[in-house]
Amino acid sequence: MSIRLTITSQIEQVADEQKIKLPPLTDGLVLLDSGLDSLCFAILVARLEDSLGIDPFTASDDVYFPVTLGDFVRVYENAAKSLAVAS
Amino acid sequence: MPRSHWPSLRSSINSSGPLRYLWAAGATVCLNDLAGGTSLGGRLPELCGKSVLLATAEQITAALALIELDGIARRIVVCPPDLPTEYLSHLVERAEIDAVVTDGVRALGDCNVPLRVTCTTTLAPAPSVPSAGLRTEWVLLTSGTTGVPKMVAHSIAGLTGAIKGCLDPDIVWGTFYDIRRFGGLQIFLRALLGGNSLVLSACGEAVADHLARLGNRGVTHLTGTPSHWRRALMSPALRAVTPRYVRLSGEIADQAILDQLRAFFPAASIAHAYASTEAGVGFEVDDGLEGFPASMIGPNGGDVHMEVVSGSLHIRSPRAATRYIGPGSPDLCDDQGFVDTRDMVELRDGRYYFAGRRDGIINVGGLKVHPEEVEAVINRHPDVRMSLVRSRRNPITGEIVVAEVLLRTAPTGESAASRTAELKREIMQCCRADLAEHKVPASIRFVSTLDVSEAGKLARYHA
Numbered sequence: 001m002s003i004r005l006t007i008t009s010q011i012e013q014v015a016d017e018q019k020i021k022l023p024p025l026t027d028g029l030v031l032l033d034s035g036l037d038s039l040c041f042a043i044l045v046a047r048l049e050d051s052l053g054i055d056p057f058t059a060s061d062d063v064y065f066p067v068t069l070g071d072f073v074r075v076y077e078n079a080a081k082s083l084a085v086a087s
Numbered sequence: 088m089p090r091s092h093w094p095s096l097r098s099s100i101n102s103s104g105p106l107r108y109l110w111a112a113g114a115t116v117c118l119n120d121l122a123g124g125t126s127l128g129g130r131l132p133e134l135c136g137k138s139v140l141l142a143t144a145e146q147i148t149a150a151l152a153l154i155e156l157d158g159i160a161r162r163i164v165v166c167p168p169d170l171p172t173e174y175l176s177h178l179v180e181r182a183e184i185d186a187v188v189t190d191g192v193r194a195l196g197d198c199n200v201p202l203r204v205t206c207t208t209t210l211a212p213a214p215s216v217p218s219a220g221l222r223t224e225w226v227l228l229t230s231g232t233t234g235v236p237k238m239v240a241h242s243i244a245g246l247t248g249a250i251k252g253c254l255d256p257d258i259v260w261g262t263f264y265d266i267r268r269f270g271g272l273q274i275f276l277r278a279l280l281g282g283n284s285l286v287l288s289a290c291g292e293a294v295a296d297h298l299a300r301l302g303n304r305g306v307t308h309l310t311g312t313p314s315h316w317r318r319a320l321m322s323p324a325l326r327a328v329t330p331r332y333v334r335l336s337g338e339i340a341d342q343a344i345l346d347q348l349r350a351f352f353p354a355a356s357i358a359h360a361y362a363s364t365e366a367g368v369g370f371e372v373d374d375g376l377e378g379f380p381a382s383m384i385g386p387n388g389g390d391v392h393m394e395v396v397s398g399s400l401h402i403r404s405p406r407a408a409t410r411y412i413g414p415g416s417p418d419l420c421d422d423q424g425f426v427d428t429r430d431m432v433e434l435r436d437g438r439y440y441f442a443g444r445r446d447g448i449i450n451v452g453g454l455k456v457h458p459e460e461v462e463a464v465i466n467r468h469p470d471v472r473m474s475l476v477r478s479r480r481n482p483i484t485g486e487i488v489v490a491e492v493l494l495r496t497a498p499t500g501e502s503a504a505s506r507t508a509e510l511k512r513e514i515m516q517c518c519r520a521d522l523a524e525h526k527v528p529a530s531i532r533f534v535s536t537l538d539v540s541e542a543g544k545l546a547r548y549h550a
Contacts, residue, residue: 017515017519018524038452038483038484039451039452039484039524039525041483042451042452042481042483042484042487042529043487043529045481045482045483046479046481046487046489046529046530047529047530050530050532055482057482057483058480058481058482065482065483
């Protein structure tokens with residue numbers, strides 16, 4: 001499964017558990033408008049660490065929390081790339 | 088030197104009474120023989136008035152030395168089996184140790200004490216040594232903390248204060264604890280004062296072998312932590328053990344483990360007790376329910392007075408420890424004489440429930456979670472044997488709750504993956520139904536083992 005698909009399916013899962021109705025998951029979606037609260041994002045980041053093996057926000061001090069879903073996916077894609085380069 | 092009006096432990100040994108034994112894996116000692124014999128090679132007089140460090144590899148030698156030393160030594164510092172050798176010299180200095188009793192097996196490192204006496208399970212005939220009548224200070228080490236443990240002083244009167252009842256030679260005690268820690272020492276003293284035999288575990292002994300010995304010796308009273316019991320319930324060898332009294336203490340006894348033991352031992356009386364090295368034996372609950380009735384809090388006419396202060400259980404009791412040993416040690420009690428146990432309780436419908444340790448709280452974005460309350464919910468799932476809930480650092484909430492779960496039987500075969508996913512969903516649903524959102528684990532991982540510490544407690548790793 002691609003990183004993007006992993007992320008969107010995990011977002012849907014968290015929203016489903018928390019009974020939150022999501023807007024369409026487009027790249028331009030502003031995360032704060034998604035209906036997910038900070039606990040949801042905390043859960044999402046923990047689960048993505050389980051499935052992707054990375055937590056880009058804790059691994060580096062330089063990462064700012066992304067504004068849109070597209071930014072969010074890119075943070076993970078970039079972290080995965082630099083992990084691949086490093087190994 | 089304070090003199091004791093309390094009879095020494097030695098006086099509970101009688102050469103002519105019913106025969107009673109200490110049974111370990113490789114050794115058996117008839118306690119009656121101790122009336123005219125010694126485990127210390129006749130060197131007991133040398134230990135008179137000394138501050139003694141008792142450091143043996145096996146429990147059985149420690150047990151014999153304790154019986155002989157009470158009332159003779161000024162102080163006995165009892166070393167638990169897992170105490171790192173490098174800490175010994177620290178204890179020697181802080182407790183002003185001037186003699187070591189060892190079995191010659193346990194490593195003593197570089198601790199420099201001129202007087203060393205060897206203790207064995209082969210009793211030598213010895214003239215009885217008149218009791219020095221000393222009020223021996225018993226020193227136990229705290230467990231479950233990192234770094235050098237604290238030394239906690241007790242009197243034998245305090246240690247035995249909760250032991251009631253008359254002599255019943257038919258009782259055979261067994262314990263999963265080590266008698267060199269508070270919980271196990273209680274059982275040792277109960278067996279000793281009750282005129283009973285006791286089955287001890289041995290260093291490195293497999294659970295199944297220990298259970299087989301408990302069964303063979305016809306143990307009637309069996310005690311351990313909830314983690315000990317969960318591990319025992321995983322062994323088919325537990326079928327051979329038929330105690331009539333089952334006791335849990337040392338960790339929170341949740342409803343799941345109480346129910347599992349009730350189902351496994353339908354005829355036994357099952358009790359869970361609250362005790363700590365510092366506060367002593369607090370109380371015992373035998374109604375089969377987790378927690379304890381709220382009526383036990385406040386002055387109740389008994390000798391143990393409990394209060395809840397900012398959610399933490401405070402205990403004032405004649406069975407509590409007297410002090411911490413060593414220069415610069417903190418006070419054990421507040422100025423009212425209460426020990427703060429740091430065990431957090433919550434009142435619900437007329438009953439107090441243990442929530443967890445104050446030091447173990449997970450902070451999820453400012454909201455508090457006790458790992459133990461989450462574990463209690465997970466453990467209620469019928470397929471779960473035990474669980475460990477811990478904190479994982481999180482960039483958004485600082486920390487988040489994650490769980491490791493040990494199933495009774497791991498799914499196998501073709502449907503294993505789908506059954507595993509289903510179990511994960513079911514456990515999550517249980518948590519969501521019973522816990523606030525921030526307490527629900529973000530992640531559940533199935534594991535094949537969970538570490539239990541030497542003290543019989545679930546090993547927790549505080550990040």
